[in-house]
């Protein structure tokens with residue numbers, strides 16, 4: 282009976298250490314050193330090679346290393362009838378709140394101008410960037426935490442989600458019309474959606490045309506939410522005033538990609554909210570124990586909804 286960690290290109294040593302410390306005696310393996318495939322009972326994954334999980338005949342649990350599970354559900358050969366769990370951690374939510382406040386406030390205070398001016402030792406006040414309305418696409422655990430934190434900081438917050446949500450102080454929208462209303466009102470548009478067939482490409486030219494030219498786009502969802510060529514065009518033509526991307530279709534973003542040099546763009550390397558290996562280890566072990574003792578798992582993913 283073994284737990285196999287499958288995270289190609291990503292250091293899993295901290296996760297291995299925590300799992301071994303929390304459950305001494307448990308067989309913890311890291312792909313590609315998987316050993317006998319029939320001994321694998323649980324797989325912890327991040328961007329696993331598609332088709333691989335099919336090799337494990339005795340698998341009882343598939344656990345994402347992060348909050349997102351699109352990397353799992355995009356595998357057409359994913360074993361059926363095995364629960365998939367994701368990480369739900371207030372720590373992830375609080376990192377996301379801090380990241381978004383940082384990006385929004387840096388823009389409001391024109392920090393980029395000051396970083397440039399400092400190169401020239403120039404002491405000169407820049408105008409504050411007006412606009413107090415934030416539109417959030419996606420009102421899951423992260424979206425709700427972000428929405429609440431922005432309301433507490435005096436922002437007007439609109440949210441768009443698949444079903445109507447009642448959250449104090451937040452204006453809820455659904456459907457195509459709701460999306461257009463939110464886009465038109467937003468000074469900052471934040472994408473925090475799960476990536477599903479319905480949300481792929483949602484950040485596109487048509488949506489940008491509904492937005493104010495002064496609006497600023499922030500994508501912390503997935504690269505697949507954005508039609509990147511449309512954004513480059515919108516930024517370079519002044520259709521949108523700026524954007525921040527923490528996720529891109531290709532990660533790492535290739536040096537030749539036109540996103541790097543688009544006007545008023547900030548790019549960060551998928552760091553807005555990082556999984557804590559200790560929390561992941563605790564949640565994996567708890568769910569693994571639940572599976573072994575026949576109890577329902579926590580933070581299970583609905584495969585039909587895609588999150």
Ligand code: GLV
Pocket residue numbers: 346347348349350554556
């Ligand atoms: C990060 O992108 C995550 O899904 O946890």
